[in-house]
Amino acid sequence: MARGRPREEGIDDAVREAVRALLTESGYQRCTIDAVAARAGVGKAAVYRRWRSKAELVFAAVIHPVELEPPEDTGSLRGDVAAVLGVIQSSLDGPEVKSALPSLLADVRADPALEARFGEAFLGRERGYLVLMLERAVVRGELSRRPDPALVHSILLGPVLTWLHLFTEKPPSGGLAASLASPLHAAVVALGA
Known part of the structure; x- marks a missing residue:
């Protein structure tokens, strides 16, 4: 039996889209995990479960x-x-x-x-x-x-x-x-x- 919360479909795409939008609007420095999570409509924990740092998140996105x-x-x-x-x-x-x-x-x-x-x-x-x-x-x-x-x-x-x-x-x-x-x-x- 799998443990923990199952990953919700669509979160990865929403987070990547939020990163791209924030980079375009305000640049890398202001593209924070908090801002990405808020823009994607997810909790910070959902972001950190997928990517360990802002740099890894931005690169992957x-x-x-x-x-x-x-x-x-x-x-x-x-x-x-x-x-x-x-x-x-x-x-x-x-x-x-x-x-x-x-x-x-x-x-x-x-x-x-x-x-x-x-x-x-x-x-x-x-x-x-x-x-x-x-x-x-x-x-x-x-x-x-x-x-x-x-x-x-x-x-x-x-x-x-x-x-x-x-x-x-x-x-x-x-x-x-x-x-x-x-x-x-x-x-x-x-x-x-």
């Missing part, structure tokens, strides 16, 4: 949830790299992310316990996602060995993050992910040689 769908298998490493770049770009693009990311990362870096949980919950799962893509490439013979997922993660994430959050130029006419796919594919192949 506007970038990606803890659980990730397996990466698309396009049939080639180059296609998979392009697809993953598209996922990264869509995760990091948008006004809520632009508003929250600098302060969210500062909060994570300032708290060693939060940084460790964040690394396990989000970065670890992102790297596990990439391991699936890399292992497929090894099986297909496109890589002789699986490169370090942390290096591949930084190679794919870095350029997208830099373009979307540091540059003011519009993305290349062919699209950012498509423009980065060939050079970053070559970098991943070099690491797996």
Whole structure:
């Protein structure tokens, strides 16, 4: 028999929507757990049962949830790299992310316990996602060995993050992910040689 209160349907969606609305209206600093709970019409305990901190809540609401769908298998490493770049770009693009990311990362870096949980919950799962893509490439013979997922993660994430959050130029006419796919594919192949 299950113990405790069952999770109510719709709370997760209401909380995520409240986070997005508060970030748009008042920014990261004023997007508190109290404000999110009030906006979503739930108690603070319901929020804390799902997310342990404001940083984890905001990341899960506007970038990606803890659980990730397996990466698309396009049939080639180059296609998979392009697809993953598209996922990264869509995760990091948008006004809520632009508003929250600098302060969210500062909060994570300032708290060693939060940084460790964040690394396990989000970065670890992102790297596990990439391991699936890399292992497929090894099986297909496109890589002789699986490169370090942390290096591949930084190679794919870095350029997208830099373009979307540091540059003011519009993305290349062919699209950012498509423009980065060939050079970053070559970098991943070099690491797996």
